[in-house]
Amino acid sequence: MYIVLLGPPGAGKGTQADRIAEATGLLHVSTGDMFREHVRNGTELGELARSYMDKGDLVPDEVTISMLKERISRDDAAQGAMFDGFPRNVVQAEALDAALAERGNKIDRALLISVPDEELVSRLSGRWMCRECGRLFHERFDPPSVAGKCDACGGELYQREDDKADVVRSRLEKQKPPEELIDHYRKAGVLHEIDGQKPIDEVTPLLLEALR
Numbered sequence: 001m002y003i004v005l006l007g008p009p010g011a012g013k014g015t016q017a018d019r020i021a022e023a024t025g026l027l028h029v030s031t032g033d034m035f036r037e038h039v040r041n042g043t044e045l046g047e048l049a050r051s052y053m054d055k056g057d058l059v060p061d062e063v064t065i066s067m068l069k070e071r072i073s074r075d076d077a078a079q080g081a082m083f084d085g086f087p088r089n090v091v092q093a094e095a096l097d098a099a100l101a102e103r104g105n106k107i108d109r110a111l112l113i114s115v116p117d118e119e120l121v122s123r124l125s126g127r128w129m130c131r132e133c134g135r136l137f138h139e140r141f142d143p144p145s146v147a148g149k150c151d152a153c154g155g156e157l158y159q160r161e162d163d164k165a166d167v168v169r170s171r172l173e174k175q176k177p178p179e180e181l182i183d184h185y186r187k188a189g190v191l192h193e194i195d196g197q198k199p200i201d202e203v204t205p206l207l208l209e210a211l212r
C-alpha cells in the first residue's frame with residue numbers, strides 16, 4: 001500500500017506517521033526528515049535545502065523529486081510506503097504517480113489532516129524533537145516524562161529552527177496543501193479528510209480506519 005499524508009505545517013503528519021508505521025509496518029518516508037539529515041551531515045544538498053527551509057520556503061521541485069525518487073527505488077520501499085510532506089504540489093504528485101507507475105504501483109489513499117490556523121501556531125511553537133531518533137513531543141499536548149529528554153531513547157530534545165515565530169508565519173502562508181493538489185487525489189477517488197483538531201490518540205484510529 002502506498003499512502004500520502006497531506007496537511008499544513010503542524011497538522012500532525014509526522015506524529016501520526018510514526019503511529020501508523022508502528023501499527024501497520026508501513027515504511028515512513030518524510031522529505032522534511034531527509035532534508036534535516038542532510039543539513040546535520042553538512043552535505044551540499046543540506047546547504048541548499050537549508051537556505052529554503054530557514055525562510056519557510058519549499059525546496060525546489062527538481063531537487064526534492066530526485067531525492068524522493070532515489071528513496072523509493074530502494075528495496076525497502078518495494079512493498080509500500082507512507083509519504084509525509086510529499087507531495088506539496090501537483091508537479092510533485094504527478095512525479096510520484098509516474099515513479100510508482102513504473103513499478104506497477106499507485107497511491108491507494110491520500111489522507112488530508114485538517115486543523116485550523118490558530119491551533120497550528122500553538123502546535124509548532126510548543127514542538128520538541130529528539131536529536132537522536134526524531135520522536136516528536138509537545139510541551140503541553142504530548143510532553144516527555146522528563147523535560148528535555150526523549151522517552152523512546154533518552155536523547156536530547158530540541159526545537160526546530162523553522163519553528164521560530166517569523167518562519168512559522170511564512171510556512172503557514174506558503175505551505176498549506178494547494179486546492180489543486182487536494183483535487184488531484186479527489187479525482188483519483190483516494191482522498192479521505194480527517195479532523196486533525198482532536199487529541200493525538202483520537203486522530204490515530206480515524207486514520208487507521210481510512211486505511212482499511
Ligand code: AP5
Nearest residue numbers: 009010011012013014015031032059085123127138141200
Ligand atoms: P516538514 O518537516 O515536512 O515540515 P511541515 O510539512 O511543515 O510539517 P511539520 O513537520 O512542521 O508538521 P507535522 O504536520 O509533521 O506536525 P507534527 O506531527 O510535527 O518540512 C520541513 C521543510 O522541508 C519545509 O518547510 C520545506 O522547506 C522542506 N520540504 C519538506 N518536504 C518538501 C517538499 N515535498 N517539497 C519542497 N520542500 C519540502 O506535530 C506538530 C506538533 O503538534 C508536535 O509537537 C506534536 O506533538 C503536536 N501535535 C500533533 N498532533 C496533535 C494533536 N492532534 N493535538 C495536539 N498536538 C498535536
